[in-house]
Amino acid sequence: MSSQPGKSHDGAQRDQEVPTTGHSWDGIEEYDNPMPRWWLTIFYITLIWGAVYSILMPSWPGVTGAWPGLLGWSTRGEVAEEVARMTEANAEIDARLAAADLTALSGDPELSQYAVNAGAAVFRTWCAQCHGSGAAGATGFPNLLDDDWLWGGDIASIAYTVTHGIRNETDADARYSQMPVFDELLEPGQIDALANYVLSLSGTPPDSALAAQGAALFADNCVACHMEDGTGNPEIGAPNLADAIWLYGGDYDTVRQSIAGARFGVMPNWNTRLTQSQINAVATYVHALGGGE
């Protein structure tokens, strides 16, 4: 910063002869100045840092796996720690949820909010595969957003269904019912008539004359479960045949096939895989989707 004539910070260096690297490109040569001290110091520090780091942390690839590092740090371990930390943080409210009376949950906004959010996570992990990420279901897998419930849409019924499942062989308390295979009991013409009658319950059948014949067959074979007006019975999982909602499809062929071959939808019991608080959470979530009774 001195400004006396003929001298500046680096003025002293210019006076000396600095050797060149010996390379010459189009007559341009490069000075072989030494590295600045601060630069070299930082360079050596990074070298040492790199060596120490690779000893302490997972680094060098080997034949059967990488060197794990002396500190034993791993990304998996970090995730496990994080999960354990969250589980720990939620332990208290989870215990409250596991012991909660689900019908009275709306009286506790904090717990209810937690149940819905936790239930959404459980749903995305375990339920979305069949019921869809938006819970709209698919052919053979019920839509959980609507107001039609095979086994009851109040919160206790939903929680029971989640806990024990439907028609599975792994839980003795699973919900169970079985429709006969009417192919073995009725003539094909009778099944045609039945299908026409069933469709007439919620709309216009393809063949009104056949539908009229089907009424008697329905009374003989179906009303025990589906009731006289065809509205079904959630006690035994008998679907409502008089509404606009069809699990397998409401066209004539599909309905005829359902009668002839019967359906046997299965849902796993979740009591062996989910905790009580997770079951309560997902039941609350499903109940809050818009169709809960």
Place this chain on the structure above:
Amino acid sequence: MTASEQPPSLYASREPIFPKRVSGPYRRLKWIIMIVTLGIYYVTPWIRWDRGGSLADQAVLIDLANRRFFFFWIEIWPHEFYFVAGLLIMAGLGLFLFTSALGRVWCGYACPQTVWTDLFILVERWIEGDRNARIRLLRRKWDARKARLRVTKWAAWLAIALATGGAWVFYFADAPTLLRDLATFEAPLVAYSTVAILTATTFVFGGFMREQVCIYMCPWPRIQAAMMDEDTITVAYRSWRGEPRGRHRRRHAEVAETTHAADAIGQRVAPADAPRPGDCIDCNACVNVCPMGIDIRDGQQLECITCALCIDACNEIMDKVGQPRGLIDYMALTDEVHETAGKPPIPVWRHVLRPRTILYTVLWAGVGAGLLAALMLREDISVTVAPIRNPVYITLSDGTIRNAYDVRMRNKHGEDRPYRVTVEAQMPLEVALEGARGDTVMVPADSTMLQRLYIMAGPDSTAARSELTGLSIRVEDTASGESVIKDTVFTGRGE
């Protein structure tokens, strides 16, 4: 290679600078600016501003935890961050404008580095004395007196640095509460570490690094080089008038007397004929006061922050030796050319008013006007409506088609507000708010609420049969009567 041919070190150690005390109009202006800027910095967080309800009552607060920025009557939410971006753009354009018109005026007067360094030098002078005393103290062997002075100075610097770092954190939390917590060691660790880091940087930058921050660390001087041109007003030395400089000028006083008759009427006329001694008496007053350690007589330099202290110093000397002021002065490069050629200088307003500065002013004002308009037009309640697409609709038992919507309603007020949600459509549609009776929900204070909204169309209605039906959702703050209307669609079976 012999010992004498040892490669030179690329490291140049700092040459200590001892700025001398100076007085004059620019020095006075700098003191005033220092008092004002430091005053703003220290006082601002303590200004209270009642916003009502549960909202913070601090006038200027950056609430990182809740992502709010409060500035007196303005409250900025994270989605309005463009205001901050706009202010930064204005600050940038403002710096462009000032730099192209007045050179490094920011660096010389308002930059925190300059202001705090100035303050530190002031404290240094109070404790250790002026330039000569400080030079003597540096050369003095370590003894009790030197130790006492040094320790006193460092302690004073540290106190200022601590106050600086301490004041910073008050912008990020309720100041009185945080001050109490800091004193009782109950404040969060991040507060202490921020105070510690800023104290350390203030202490080191203001006390020891000083001009090196400007020369080696700050990118702004390099950018400024592109902003300046031959019309930019900078601090310069009238070399044509000062040279040849010499300490024995007095001998030629009589010669000068006649030449400077013209100066009295403001016409600076360059010497046309015989060489005569210049006005510069080479007293080094300009060099001694320079906080950057340069000699302005060498011409424009990267180091110069145009603080104008050399102008004050030189004017004082010129008054003493009976010469006109302005040997060192604010001027543009073109002035030098004009004056050397014997022509009158261009008036200052013509330097300042030129296409470049006008363009910067227009851009700056344009961004400002845009921000102001955005501020005026922004809604006090804000609403977004997102139709749920998974699935787009569902069929209920009786054949009714139902669509669901996520409605996010923001309440910026300090108290809970009842919002009424209604649907405006060409055809009758049934509406239900999840978990609410009727059409009104309470939106909690200072927060955004997510509300599920259901719209139902009868089995054979037009809306159920068409693919898409347009409709509007109106959200009204029933307390203030303000309302927002959002357009969206109803998805039907599409028969």
